[in-house]
Amino acid sequence: HFTPVSEEICATVNSIFDALWMRPSGYEMTVIGQFYHFFGIVFGNHYYLESVTRTRRDYKRILQLKQVLDFIEHNYASPLTLQQLSSSVSMSPKYFCRFFSEMTHQTPMDYLNHQRIEQACYQLSTTDDSITEIAYRNGFNDLSYFIRTFKKYKGMTPGKYKRS
Incomplete structure (x- = not known):
């Protein structure tokens, strides 16, 4: 700091x-x-916040981010849209995208896909379920998209991950 x-x-x-x-x-x-x-x-040296208003605004933004992250955590397996995510914190989709990117340095859909892939990794390593079952269970309704997305985040296919 x-x-x-x-x-x-x-x-x-x-x-x-x-x-x-x-x-x-x-x-x-x-x-x-x-x-x-x-x-x-x-x-x-005035190393303190002079603006309480700014602090309150930042606190509100953190609460909104926490709210949407909780929403994603509880609903990642559902087919979520940008509209649903932005509605969960009462924002327009355009403003929500800018807000989410400023707060997390990634797009809402990147974050959602990352959550889905992390859950899929856990299931791949702890269950004997098929890759298709795991993909559908984690919000991917297209197996080839799941494989492409998995490879993007993990650098390998789900099959190779499951075998390792």
Whole structure:
């Protein structure tokens, strides 16, 4: 979280941890003093959020992301559409795509497919079910698309994964 510009903060935090780890005589006073020093640096250089409104907005966005990720986790096996995903957090599909990409650095469909493939991997390695059954159970209704997508994410086919 800290850059070379904030070397003084890193040195102060390291000093706190060193005192707590080594516990030399009077270490409690060192820790308290270093905390005062730390907060002096933070407030003196304005290393804090001045905008509570921005913080609330960011918190709301995190809650919305959590909501849609929970929705995907509970419904990944269903044939989900972008409309359904965006509706789960009351957004338009266009805004939702931008929001999701900003928050996760991937598209909603990439994330959904990744979830499906991870579940398929687990099932491939823990069950004797056929690849077709596993594909359908995890939201893929086209076996060739499942195989292509699996290979894209895992670098091998489901059959090879199952054998390894």
